[in-house]
Amino acid sequence: MTDEEEMVVTPWEVRGKVDYDRLIKEFGTQKISEELKQRIFKIAGEEHFLLSRDLVYSHRDLDWILDKYERGEKFVLYTGRGPSGPVHLGHLIPWRFTKWLQERFDTRLYFQMTNDEKFLFTPDLSIEEVHKYTYENTVDLLALGFEPENTYVIDDIKHIDLMYEIGIRVAKKVTFSTARAVYGFDNSMNIGGIWYTALQAVPAFLHSEIYGVKTPCLIPCAIDQDPYWRVARDVAEKLGYYKPASIQNKFVPGLAEGGKMSASDPNSAIFTIDTPKEARRKVMNAFTGGRTSAKEQRDLGGNPDICSVFLYYKFVFMPDDKDLAKIERKCRGGEILCGECKQILAGMVEEFLEKHQAAREEAKDRVDEFSAARLRDDLRR
Amino acid sequence: MTDEEEMVVTPWEVRGKVDYDRLIKEFGTQKISEELKQRIFKIAGEEHFLLSRDLVYSHRDLDWILDKYERGEKFVLYTGRGPSGPVHLGHLIPWRFTKWLQERFDTRLYFQMTNDEKFLFTPDLSIEEVHKYTYENTVDLLALGFEPENTYVIDDIKHIDLMYEIGIRVAKKVTFSTARAVYGFDNSMNIGGIWYTALQAVPAFLHSEIYGVKTPCLIPCAIDQDPYWRVARDVAEKLGYYKPASIQNKFVPGLAEGGKMSASDPNSAIFTIDTPKEARRKVMNAFTGGRTSAKEQRDLGGNPDICSVFLYYKFVFMPDDKDLAKIERKCRGGEILCGECKQILAGMVEEFLEKHQAAREEAKDRVDEFSAARLRDDLRR
Numbered sequence: 001m002t003d004e005e006e007m008v009v010t011p012w013e014v015r016g017k018v019d020y021d022r023l024i025k026e027f028g029t030q031k032i033s034e035e036l037k038q039r040i041f042k043i044a045g046e047e048h049f050l051l052s053r054d055l056v057y058s059h060r061d062l063d064w065i066l067d068k069y070e071r072g073e074k075f076v077l078y079t080g081r082g083p084s085g086p087v088h089l090g091h092l093i094p095w096r097f098t099k100w101l102q103e104r105f106d107t108r109l110y111f112q113m114t115n116d117e118k119f120l121f122t123p124d125l126s127i128e129e130v131h132k133y134t135y136e137n138t139v140d141l142l143a144l145g146f147e148p149e150n151t152y153v154i155d156d157i158k159h160i161d162l163m164y165e166i167g168i169r170v171a172k173k174v175t176f177s178t179a180r181a182v183y184g185f186d187n188s189m190n191i192g193g194i195w196y197t198a199l200q201a202v203p204a205f206l207h208s209e210i211y212g213v214k215t216p217c218l219i220p221c222a223i224d225q226d227p228y229w230r231v232a233r234d235v236a237e238k239l240g241y242y243k244p245a246s247i248q249n250k251f252v253p254g255l256a257e258g259g260k261m262s263a264s265d266p267n268s269a270i271f272t273i274d275t276p277k278e279a280r281r282k283v284m285n286a287f288t289g290g291r292t293s294a295k296e297q298r299d300l301g302g303n304p305d306i307c308s309v310f311l312y313y314k315f316v317f318m319p320d321d322k323d324l325a326k327i328e329r330k331c332r333g334g335e336i337l338c339g340e341c342k343q344i345l346a347g348m349v350e351e352f353l354e355k356h357q358a359a360r361e362e363a364k365d366r367v368d369e370f371s372a373a374r375l376r377d378d379l380r381r
Numbered sequence: 382m383t384d385e386e387e388m389v390v391t392p393w394e395v396r397g398k399v400d401y402d403r404l405i406k407e408f409g410t411q412k413i414s415e416e417l418k419q420r421i422f423k424i425a426g427e428e429h430f431l432l433s434r435d436l437v438y439s440h441r442d443l444d445w446i447l448d449k450y451e452r453g454e455k456f457v458l459y460t461g462r463g464p465s466g467p468v469h470l471g472h473l474i475p476w477r478f479t480k481w482l483q484e485r486f487d488t489r490l491y492f493q494m495t496n497d498e499k500f501l502f503t504p505d506l507s508i509e510e511v512h513k514y515t516y517e518n519t520v521d522l523l524a525l526g527f528e529p530e531n532t533y534v535i536d537d538i539k540h541i542d543l544m545y546e547i548g549i550r551v552a553k554k555v556t557f558s559t560a561r562a563v564y565g566f567d568n569s570m571n572i573g574g575i576w577y578t579a580l581q582a583v584p585a586f587l588h589s590e591i592y593g594v595k596t597p598c599l600i601p602c603a604i605d606q607d608p609y610w611r612v613a614r615d616v617a618e619k620l621g622y623y624k625p626a627s628i629q630n631k632f633v634p635g636l637a638e639g640g641k642m643s644a645s646d647p648n649s650a651i652f653t654i655d656t657p658k659e660a661r662r663k664v665m666n667a668f669t670g671g672r673t674s675a676k677e678q679r680d681l682g683g684n685p686d687i688c689s690v691f692l693y694y695k696f697v698f699m700p701d702d703k704d705l706a707k708i709e710r711k712c713r714g715g716e717i718l719c720g721e722c723k724q725i726l727a728g729m730v731e732e733f734l735e736k737h738q739a740a741r742e743e744a745k746d747r748v749d750e751f752s753a754a755r756l757r758d759d760l761r762r
């Protein structure tokens with residue numbers, strides 16, 4: 001045994017130090033090559049810092065999706081959220097990346113709120129709570145500035161009528177043996193959770209089904225969700241659909257040492273509903289790469305590689321490489337100490353939260369405009 | 382090993398010679414006592430031949446339902462059909478009994494068309510086929526003369542929105558271990574079939590949920606469905622509902638020797654869509670309790686105990702005990718031979734089919750009037 005906890009990465013649990021290259025090997029995905037990155041940037045007409053900084057780092061069939069796209073066959077985007085609690089800044093990162101893809105490729109997005117999953121997989125979570133969080137989390141999504149024309153938010157429980165038939169067609173092709181092997185279930189798993197794994201495949205096929213045109217689907221998601229797409233890909237062609245492609249991100253680091261930003265440790269994450277004052281306090285308590293004394297830090301410099309504040313700059317607040325390089329240089333050179341650096345981040349977080357919270361208020365009345373219930377009319381046509 | 386095939390009775394398979402008393406013991410239900418029968422007849426204001434002749438023979442909590450009823454607390458009825466093929470006369474027997482209960486107790490009936498179950502449990506059955514049979518079987522149900530005011534036909538796939546939330550609440554309480562033990566699943570079972578077992582509990586709770594009033598539910602059904610209600614009863618109180626009660630019938634005998642009337646052996650059953658001529662042919666080929674020669678039969682008499690023609694009189698066409706006793710006496714006394722007896726039954730079957738098929742035609746345009754989709758309006762109120 002090493003002194004490090006063994007890595008466990010499933011759609012419901014991430015534990016231990018995550019080895020991202022090993023995950024690519026274990027899951028059988030592919031690393032996004034420099035060439036593929038440049039290809040995306042070229043088609044998109046601009047770079048995106050999450051790709052160039054390798055937070056988005058792995059894929060399945062992204063090259064195939066781009067081939068199709070360049071030949072004029074458009075894809076749809078599909079991502080989602082398990083609404084089991086409030087949203088934190090870490091959640092927003094892949095959503096913003098998804099929005100970039102949506103805008104750059106001018107595609108439709110299906111966003112699945114997996115409230116049934118969260119209800120089924122979380123012992124003490126009630127139906128009322130998952131409904132509440134579905135609404136609250138949708139408000140956070142909309143606050144990022146999505147447009148209803150191209151954005152369809154699927155509420156699993158409320159919109160099950162749109163998905164159930166496809167869901168049972170998927171489920172009929174998946175045995176309990178397979179589910180056990182892929183998701184690590186044992187016999188104490190409830191029969192709803194077992195079923196749910198089929199439902200998560202459905203939005204990848206929904207567009208094809210509703211409009212009667214076989215349509216490629218690209219799924220931006222965190223790497224831990226990959227088991228779902230493996231199963232979706234296994235059944236897709238048997239059901240007459242394309243295999244969904246995916247583009248996968250690493251976990252967003254938290255404010256504590258190591259680990260991802262986690263809703264289960266409130267101090268590791270800044271929630272979108274935190275007061276700016278509360279958020280400032282969390283930032284000021286963040287784990288950094290500072291030295292034991294101010295003098296030592298001025299002499300030897302700080303270590304941004306392990307610093308959660310720096311990671312916030314890198315993955316959220318400093319999309320411009322020049323800004324990031326500047327703060328990194330100052331840190332390593334001992335020009336800036338952690339207290340001052342945290343103050344800078346705290347200011348950015350406060351500003352972001354104020355803006356986001358105002359946008360949340362405006363979004364509250366607009367949830368229905370984004371509802372996948374609109375698809376019912378298209379189905380009937 | 383005996384020379385008889387071992388008895389296997391699950392919701393999806395009935396094999397071997399069925400020992401009904403043993404089923405009561407194994408399933409843990411109760412025999413309907415003479416006293417309980419008389420109590421039903423008294424409240425109903427009349428007898429029913431299926432109860433007095435013990436085709437309906439077992440129950441759970443029927444006495445409790447009657448206690449509630451007599452104290453003014455009404456129950457709802459729930460039964461259903463797996464629409465995997467055409468309906469035969471055997472299917473109609475419990476439906477007619479259900480209709481009698483509905484009329485005598487003036488209650489609402491929820492009738493579940495389990496098209497998802499049939500799709501999931503039948504390897505070669507397509508979605509299109511289960512939709513077709515859902516419609517066709519509903520037409521058969523309506524042809525029996527149900528009234529829409531008190532009859533709600535649930536199409537699992539089309540009305541899943543009414544049931545999914547209750548379904549996942551049930552499913553969360555049932556582990557794969559339990560499902561495996563109760564239904565005999567192994568790991569090769571598909572994950573949709575595993576889930577479905579939760580959905581079959583839902584109509585028992587639907588009325589309580591929609592109207593916000595905890596309402597007793599009585600389920601008339603064949604004894605092989607009992608495992609479903611055992612699970613439904615286990616979870617009911619945890620979810621705030623009454624345990625569903627049930628009243629269970631034996632399998633309806635077929636035209637061949639032994640076994641139940643089975644859709645998988647077309648000659649064992651008379652389908653409601655058989656032409657009268659075809660039905661006559663099947664009746665004339667039925668297994669009887671006749672002797673090897675006419676002379677022997679006139680001397681020794683026939684044996685109605687093993688005769689499928691007699692069972693048709695008993696469970697379908699001769700509700701009047703005097704009529705039944707008369708034909709039995711003639712048979713045992715050698716007064717009537719099998720050919721003549723079959724001609725009588727064939728005439729009855731032809732007459733029934735002509736009437737039923739005319740009623741089917743009239744019912745075809747009325748399917749929507751009975752749809753459980755009407756419950757959506759009640760939910761919104």
